[in-house]
Amino acid sequence: MTTVLPRKTRHTIKAGLFAFALAGFAWGISGSTATAQVTAFKQAVAEAASDNTDVSAFYRANGYDAIWTGSDKASLKRRQALLQALLDAPAHGLPDQTSMVAKLTDALKSVQTTRDLGRVEAALSKAFVTYAEDLKTGMLVPSKIDDGMVRKKADLDAEALFTGLMAEQPTAYMRNLAPDSPQYRALMREKQRLERLVQTGGWGPTVPAGKKQPGQKGAGVIALRNRLIAMGYLERSASGSYDSALEQAVQAFQTAHGLAADGVAGDSTLKEINISPNARLKSVIIAMERERWLTPERGDRHVLVNLTDFSARIMDHGEITFQTRSVIGKNTHDRRTPEFSDVMDHMVINPSWYVPRSIVTKEYLPKLKANPNAVSHIHVTDNKGRTVSRGAIDFSKYTARSFPFSMRQPPSKTNALGLVKFMFPNKYNIYLHDSPQKHLYPREVRAYSHGCIRLAEPFEFAYALLAKQSEEPKAFFDRILKSGNETRVNLETHVPVHLIYRTAFVPNKGPVEFRRDVYGRDAKVWAALERAGVVLPGVQG
Structure with a gap:
């Protein structure tokens, strides 16, 4: 431009x-x-x-x-x-x-x-x-x-x-x-589109509060219809009712914004619908800056985890070949999942969970002081990894700093890591893994972990990785799984892993998608860009 x-x-x-x-x-x-x-x-x-x-x-x-x-x-x-x-x-x-x-x-x-x-x-x-x-x-x-x-x-x-x-x-x-990436070029086109939109008045009036659903009529439904028409989710229509066409348009909008696609315009959906083009433009500009941070050598095959999208993908030559839902770190200072890139070199089937020191001292030690038999499914171990009898330990005399023991949960279906973990060794002790807490994956916002990334379909993720080195990846995986033994499986070809944070991104097919700023990081990025001199067009949309 x-x-x-x-x-x-x-x-x-x-x-x-x-x-x-x-x-x-x-x-x-x-x-x-x-x-x-x-x-x-x-x-x-x-x-x-x-x-x-x-x-x-x-x-x-x-x-x-x-x-x-x-x-x-x-x-x-x-x-x-x-x-x-x-x-x-x-x-x-x-x-x-x-x-x-x-x-x-x-x-x-x-x-x-x-x-x-x-x-x-x-x-x-x-x-x-x-x-x-x-x-x-x-x-x-x-x-x-x-x-x-x-x-x-x-x-x-x-x-x-x-x-x-x-x-x-x-x-x-x-x-x-x-940056020579399709994503950067697509974001740049979206930036230009939104700038033109802002300068010509945006998407028109916002939609009044109050749940709107199929079968309803009235001014609120008409405002919803007009807003979605302006956004490009609905063909121009004079209908004043919440008909099937409007329901499908709401579902399309929800899908493109990471919302539960139920076709009902509830509070969370209306909040996203009423966000201005200027605010969306900020997200796109931030995404362009973030794209510049990401190394251009991403790997012909790589794992891409977008934290705001609660998803994990395997990418092969720019195409999504596997995708699953994920759970990320809880939105507290000590649990938010960091953003970085590293290289996955192995997986562990039937893993033990070696409890992080922070969890041992902050969560489990107070429980052990109150009751030495608390969290009994987790073993207390010495510095050589040997299980120590709880009866031989006076937990009350230790502080978080002086506690000399570690804790380990043996392999099992109830293990905190589930039945497989995927390792890209890093100083942040972050990895991808299975989880027995399957009830979390259908939720719209999935920020519950201590920082690691849980996968909704970990076995299928493993099969996809192993398919490059085994003619029968499922059979190979299942054989080890049934043994119950903790087993390391090296990846013959290491796979780069990129943990990113994008509230705006453009899929290979379809219009730009937006997500919520779950950790508030994009707000900080925008403030820094403004301090550096980045400005938006003056017309509010």
Whole structure:
């Protein structure tokens, strides 16, 4: 999307480019004067670039030669491509760079000496690196926003960045700095659509409170109908009743927003229907930033867990080949599931549950002090893993810090981990697993665990993983399961696992879908984006 600038700003930019083309005069002077000017230029570049490690390293490597400030056509094309890319930054949900462009063009227009030229050269490179980093790997540092957002962004390869700029057509190169993923491109299109919608009045009046269901009539039903028509879930109609067409439209909306698709517009459904286009636009811009954080090397086959969607998927070459519901960490500070990526290398069939230290001391030790036979299905073990008789322990004399024992639940159908767990070893002690608490999976919001991710269909998930290394994955799995023995099964091909948090995402087929900000993390991301200069269109939808 091209940003349309005021005439005065566009004139300033053009004037700066013209003046800059004339600034190549320094290189046309011969003899000792030219040598002195070249030296002055390089010194100015070195000084101006010294506060940016990447830019300084580039110029040291290229001998402080100009890449933007020459009078040749290649330099002109790079300048033009960079300035236009900066002007188009808001299309990517980045801050408006009009003032930066004006500052750079003013500097170009004001060049009087070769030292001036050197300073502008370095300024252009610094603007380029900042823009490229924001676009390729994101503006924000996740861990500085929320301690559960522990994802590490990819490091910017500045050397490759400059090499690509010098080797490729500049305009295309600038355009290709954005994440090369179908999801990012789809989010960008949705952003543009919502911006147009906001500017033309949004989805019209909100729907009044009060449950609405099939068979009803009245102003509230008409308001619901009109809102869904504006949103694209219902064909235009003059019907004033809650008929089957409206019921199906409500179901489609509910499915696209992670709600129970019962076709009844209750409180939770109406709350989502009445969310403004501006609020949805925020979710899309946040999702674009989050997409920039996620490594582009995701794996041809990978596991994708979207926490806000309470789902786990196996992705093969961009297509969903398996999907199941999940339960994530409870919305308390010590239980929220973190966001990160790692690699799954094995599963354990008939697992023991080695109770985390925090649960042992916070939950079980107080119970054991009150009753040594509490939680009797869990063994108390010493530092060598041997079961210790509870009768030999005076639990009352220990504190959370001094308690010297561990606890383990042996394999069983009632084990907290169920009958299989899937391991991608990480310092957060997070993994995917079965659970005996099957009653939680039909619920709309599924945030109940201590942090690990429970799967509604763990056996089928295992079969899908094992199908790559066994001709009869189900038979192989069931044979081990029936043995009752705790068994580690290595994955011959390791599978990347990405735990993400997206309140807006675009499926391979169908319109954009939205989810609730279950942990409040997106609200924090948006506040950080605003502090960084990201703004929405001024019209409220």
